[in-house]
Amino acid sequence: MEAASYTKLSGPCLRNYDSRFSRSIPRGRYIASASRYSSEGFNDADKPSSKSLIISNSDSNTQNHSVLKGPNLSGGPIQKRNLNLQANSAVGVCTFPENVVESHYAHAAEEKLGVLLLNLGGPETLDDVQPFLFNLFADPDIIRLPMLFKFLQRPLAKLISVLRAPKSKEGYAAIGGGSPLRKITDEQADALRMALEAKNVRANVYVGMRYWYPFTEEAIEQIKRDRITKLVVLPLYPQFSISTTGSSIRVIQRIFREDAYLSRLPVSVILSWYQRQGYIRSMADLIEKELGGFAKPEEVMIFFSAHGVPVSYVEDAGDPYKDQMEECIYLIMQELKSRGIGNDHTLAYQSRVGPVQWLKPYTDEVLAEIGQKGVKSLLAVPISFVSEHIETLEEIDMEYKHLALESGIENWGRVPALGCTTSFITDLADAVVEALPSAKALSTSMDTAEEADYEPLRYVVKMFFGSILAFVLLLTPKVVLAFRNYLF
Numbered sequence: 001m002e003a004a005s006y007t008k009l010s011g012p013c014l015r016n017y018d019s020r021f022s023r024s025i026p027r028g029r030y031i032a033s034a035s036r037y038s039s040e041g042f043n044d045a046d047k048p049s050s051k052s053l054i055i056s057n058s059d060s061n062t063q064n065h066s067v068l069k070g071p072n073l074s075g076g077p078i079q080k081r082n083l084n085l086q087a088n089s090a091v092g093v094c095t096f097p098e099n100v101v102e103s104h105y106a107h108a109a110e111e112k113l114g115v116l117l118l119n120l121g122g123p124e125t126l127d128d129v130q131p132f133l134f135n136l137f138a139d140p141d142i143i144r145l146p147m148l149f150k151f152l153q154r155p156l157a158k159l160i161s162v163l164r165a166p167k168s169k170e171g172y173a174a175i176g177g178g179s180p181l182r183k184i185t186d187e188q189a190d191a192l193r194m195a196l197e198a199k200n201v202r203a204n205v206y207v208g209m210r211y212w213y214p215f216t217e218e219a220i221e222q223i224k225r226d227r228i229t230k231l232v233v234l235p236l237y238p239q240f241s242i243s244t245t246g247s248s249i250r251v252i253q254r255i256f257r258e259d260a261y262l263s264r265l266p267v268s269v270i271l272s273w274y275q276r277q278g279y280i281r282s283m284a285d286l287i288e289k290e291l292g293g294f295a296k297p298e299e300v301m302i303f304f305s306a307h308g309v310p311v312s313y314v315e316d317a318g319d320p321y322k323d324q325m326e327e328c329i330y331l332i333m334q335e336l337k338s339r340g341i342g343n344d345h346t347l348a349y350q351s352r353v354g355p356v357q358w359l360k361p362y363t364d365e366v367l368a369e370i371g372q373k374g375v376k377s378l379l380a381v382p383i384s385f386v387s388e389h390i391e392t393l394e395e396i397d398m399e400y401k402h403l404a405l406e407s408g409i410e411n412w413g414r415v416p417a418l419g420c421t422t423s424f425i426t427d428l429a430d431a432v433v434e435a436l437p438s439a440k441a442l443s444t445s446m447d448t449a450e451e452a453d454y455e456p457l458r459y460v461v462k463m464f465f466g467s468i469l470a471f472v473l474l475l476t477p478k479v480v481l482a483f484r485n486y487l488f
C-alpha cells in the first residue's frame with residue numbers, strides 16, 4: 001500500500017466531535033456525582049484496585065464504582081450530537097476537546113508524559129461475571145434508552161446481567177475461568193513503554209478499563225498522583241465505535257471537566273488508528289503467515305469477523321464503526337495484494353446480544369452458507385480487537401470452528417490477535433509521538449445549554465410518564481420475549 005492512500009485517510013482534527021460531547025453533559029446530575037468524585041476520590045481504603053474488593057462483595061463494589069460514574073451521556077437528544085461523530089472521528093488524532101485554554105504546563109521545567117491505554121476490561125473470575133455485566137449494561141452507550149426511560153438504566157442492567165450471567169459464565173469457564181484482557185493489556189502497556197523508550201521518549205503508560213479493574217477512574221487518579229504534565233489517550237480499539245472508544249472518552253471527559261488539575265492538562269486523544277500503515281502491515285503479516293500453514297494457501301477464504309454493534313448505532317446515531325471496518329479491511333486486502341496475495345475474502349459480524357437488529361451479515365450465518373457453497377478452507381481473522389479475549393478464544397475457536405466444520409469446511413485456521421507483536425507496538429509508539437504536538441488543555445467552561453437539559457420540573461414530568469409507559473411496556477409479551485434474547 002502506498003503512503004499516499006493512507007495520507008488520504010488521515011487529516012486534521014475535526015473539532016466538532018469534542019464540542020458535541022461537551023454539550024451532551026447534563027449539568028445538574030453531573031455536578032453532583034463529579035463533585036463527590038473529586039472530593040472523595042479514591043483514598044487508600046476505598047481505592048478499588050485490589051481484586052479482593054470485588055470478590056468479597058461484588059454488588060457493593062459495582063455500587064462503589066457506580067458512585068463514580070457520571071450521568072447518562074447518550075441517547076435522546078444526544079443521538080443527534082453523536083451523528084457528528086461519523087465525520088469527525090474518522091481521523092486518527094484529535095485534540096481533546098475543541099474548547100481549549102492555553103496550557104499552564106506549557107513552560108513547565110520538566111515534562112512528564114503519560115499514555116493512557118483504554119480498554120474494555122473483563123471478569124477475572126467467574127464471580128466477577130455478573131457485576132462486570134452489570135457495569136457493561138449500565139453504560140448508556142451500550143444500552144441506549146430513550147431520554148424518557150433513562151431512569152430504568154440501572155434496574156435494567158441488573159435484570160439483564162443476572163439473566164445473562166449463567167451463559168457468560170459458561171463462556172469464561174471454557175477459557176480458563178476468566179478474561180485474559182487485564183494481563184494482555186498490562187503486557188501491551190509495558191511493551192509500549194519500552195518501544196517509546198527506544199525512541200527516546202520517556203512515558204508512564206497507564207491502563208484504564210471501562211467495565212472492570214483497573215477502572216479508567218483509577219488510572220486517572222494515578223495520573224494525577226504522578227503529576228503527569230502531558231497525556232496521550234490511546235484506545236486499544238482500532239476502529240471507533242460509540243459503544244467502545246466513545247463510551248470511554250465520555251468517562252474521561254466527565255472527570256476532566258470537573259477537576260482543576262486535569263482540566264488544564266494538555267491531552268491528545270487518538271480516536272481511531274485502523275488506517276495506520278504499521279497496523280495494516282502487522283495484520284497483513286499475521287494473515288500471510290497463517291495462510292502459509294495451509295496446504296493450498298491460494299484457495300483459502302479470508303474470513304474477517306468483527307464484533308457487531310446494533311444497526312441503530314450506525315443508522316440513527318452515526319457511529320462510524322461500520323465504515324471504518326470496511327475501510328480497514330480494504331486496506332489490509334490492498335496490502336496483501338501488493339504482496340501477491342489475492343485470496344477471496346469476506347466480512348461478517350459476531351457476538352450479537354439482545355433483541356435488536358445488529359450489523360449484518362452475521363458470522364454464524366455466513367459460515368454455514370459458505371460451507372454449504374463448497375468453500376473448503378477458511379482463515380478466520382478477528383478484526384475489531386487487538387488482544388485475545390472471550391470472543392476469539394471461545395466464540396471463534398470453539399463455537400464458530402465447530403459450526404464451520406459441521407457446514408463442510410475441512411481446513412480451519414485462525415489468525416492470532418496482535419497482542420505484543422513488535423511491529424504493531426512500534427506503530428502505536430509512533431502514533432503516540434505523532435499525537436504529542438496536538439495536546440491541548442481542556443476548558444472548564446460549561447455552556448448554559450447544558451443546564452437546560454436537567455431542569456428539575458422537566459425531570460419529574462419525564463419520570464412520571466416514563467414510569468407509566470415502562471410499566472405498560474414491561475407487561476407486553478413482546479418485551480418479555482425480548483428479554484429471553486439476552487439469555488441465548
Ligand SMILES: C=CC1=C(C)c2cc3[nH]c(cc4nc(cc5[nH]c(cc1n2)c(C)c5CCC(=O)O)C(CCC(=O)O)=C4C)c(C)c3C=C
Nearest residue numbers: 120121122123142168179241243307309353384385389390
Ligand atoms: C470493538 C469491539 C467491541 C464492540 C464494538 C462491542 C460492542 C458491544 N458489546 C456488547 C456486549 C458484550 N460485550 C462483551 C464482551 C466483550 N466485548 C468486546 C468488544 C466490543 N464490544 C470484548 C473485547 C469483550 C470481551 C471481554 C473479555 O472479557 O474477554 C460481553 C460479555 C461477554 C458475553 O457475555 O458475551 C457482552 C455482554 C454490546 C451490547 C455492544 C454494543 C452495543
Ligand SMILES: [Fe+2]
Nearest residue numbers: 120307308351
Ligand atoms: Fe462487546
